[in-house]
Amino acid sequence: MQANATNAAIDSQVPPTADGMSKKHLRLSHLPTKQDVTYPRTAALIDPDNPPWPAFRGYHTYSFANATMGHRLPTILGKAIDDVIETLNTLSEEEEIIDLVKCIERMATLKKELHQSAKLRPIKDDGEADVILWNKEIAKYFEGKDFMNAPWLFAEAYKYRRLRECFTVSKFWVNYDVFFRQKCDTFARSSDAVFELSTRFAKPFQHEKHPSNEAKLERERLMFMELTQICLWGNSTDLSLLIDMTEEQIKTLQSTGGEALAETEKNILGNHMPRLWEVVRDLKNKREARIDFILDNAGFELYCDFVYADFLIQGGFVDQVRFHGKRYPWFVSDVTKKDWNWLLNTMVYGHLFTKATEQEKETLRLLGLRWKQYEKEGKWIYEQHPFWCTGYTFWDLHSEAPDLFLHLSKSDLVIFKGDLNHRKLTYDCAAPYSTPFDVAIGSMASASGAPKICSIRTIKSDVVIGLGDDGENIGSKLDKDEKGWKISGKYAVILLSEGRPGETVTFI
Incomplete structure (x- = not known):
């Protein structure tokens, strides 16, 4: 009986191999049939692993x-x-x-x-x-x-x-930043792009005399679109990826001229900028409007974020901008409070750009003074919650840091900068290219009270979602035609989730 059972489980009717030996294969006819795993997994089956x-x-x-x-x-x-x-x-x-x-x-x-x-x-x-x-x-x-x-x-x-x-765990070196020199050096090598912006924005933004309301709004819209792109492509100087770049390569990545921006807009594969403008535009009608930035890189990218936030304040779109950085050095170039202070103070007091003209240096100093004044007046606020330096994705922010979720729910718009924040928003997994952004970010879109969320990200890692109904064709074509497109920083997304703002935040 046992022999018959064994014979029934083993298939010996297999042609011999090259060495004349006959292979025997297990017959798995009594086991359950293979079943494909259905993705996305249901909520009960999702966890960090x-x-x-x-x-x-x-x-x-x-x-x-x-x-x-x-x-x-x-x-x-x-x-x-x-x-x-x-x-x-x-x-x-x-x-x-x-x-x-x-x-x-x-x-x-x-x-x-x-x-x-x-x-x-x-x-x-x-x-x-x-x-x-x-x-x-x-x-x-x-x-x-x-x-x-x-x-x-x-x-x-x-x-x-x-x-x-x-x-x-040391005695004297608790606050040591092994990346600080690199962050300072990269900003010092960004002089062309730094002065391209400072010479344009040193003086407070003003409209031409007696424009119509329509003309004012259109000028603001066009400026917003360009500054959003500057804010986006400023992310190109991520030290964890570009740590060995030459100064010329950095200049190319940081080009902020109008022609360069027009050329790069076609590389924004998922582009919700028009809707983002509508969200920001409508804040003009709201009292005490607030936008939050979840910061990414220090140096030039933070400088671009400041220029962007300055325009939002000067244009009367918001009354307050809250910037969320890291409590300690993180992913090479992420912003810490030390990086924040260094940038503002080197703009006002530093001698970093020795080859710059006195006029260029003065434009940088004026910008720095205005931004430091925003900080004194509470228009700009720096925050550093411990959750940002954990291994959890932002799907878990609602459950693991409810105080932070509640805090963000009071914002009119939360802008997540950069590749790492995008990976954490989307659980950094192999979702289809066409996956809608609000599906990919889970509870950050679906939980009651979830704020409007925008991810501004140059693509530097494998996860890519939000490419629209034709996303699979777009992604497949790039996979075929441009090997390495997901890590090149050449392409980007600007994606918006409407969230559930105004609803009462609940924690179960």
Whole structure:
């Protein structure tokens, strides 16, 4: 009986292989039939290790995740170690030197773990406000996972949190920013684009004498469209991707002339700018209107964000702009409060652009003075919630940081800048190109009280959604004709979700 059962389960009627041996295959006729997984997953099946569509993971050799985890992150860590060694060589106090050497040793251990794809251990209790969030997520979803088989988004964020830990457990170097020199240097090499904008906007914005209301509104619309593009393409100087670029390459990316903007608009594959203008235009009729920026890169991109926000204030569209940055160095070039202060103060007091004319320097100083005044008057406010430096996607913002969700729900428009914020909004997974933006961002669009949300992003990673009804054809054609188009920064999206503003925010 047992032999018959065995024979029934094994197919021996298979042609012999090249070496004359006959292969036997299991017959799986009594097992359930194979079933395709339906995407997007239902809400009950979604978690950080199982996003709505398949996650990008480091072991996917076809993906940018593989290049990041295998090459980019170790390279970034190596440059960070070089930066700390440069600081170490300037020290004279033994206790500080020993303390910093230990930081370097911890960084070297992290780099080794990256190379070996080590398992993800809990974050040490270093006094940071996000430790509980990190370790809860690791214990619940990533126990036993390593750098390569955990979702790329989480593994990459975890690496930067571990880098932070290298310094927070020290005595003297808790606030050390291994990327600060790079951020300053990249802004210094952006002089052409910096003065292109400062010479245009140093004086407060004014209309020509006695224009009609229609003419005023049309001029404001055209300026808004151009400034939105400047705000978009300013994202091109992401240090984590462009860290070895020449000055000429940076100038090309940062070109802000009218012809350059007209040329690049056709590369905005998902373009909700006309609707975005309508949302901002209608704020003129609202008292105490507010827009929030979830910031991305420091330096030139932050400078472009400031120019954009300045226009929104001067044009009477909003009364207040809130800028949300990171509490500590994050993804190489993300904005911290130190970066914010440095930019404003170097504009007013610095001698960064030695080749600039006195007139150019004065335009930059006037801009800086006006922006610092906005800060003093509470028109511009910098904030840094711990949630922004966690491994959670923004699908989890509603449940893991309800205070922040409630705060954002009071905004008239929340603008998320850059590639990382877009990845976190969309769960960084392989969704179809035609997936609508409000579907891709989950609870950030569907939860009661969700604000209007706009993602302004140059495409620098695998996730691409919001390309419209013809999105599959657009994406497939680019896949065929332009290898690497998803990581080149050549293409972009400006996508808007209407949300559910005005509804009472509820947490269940």
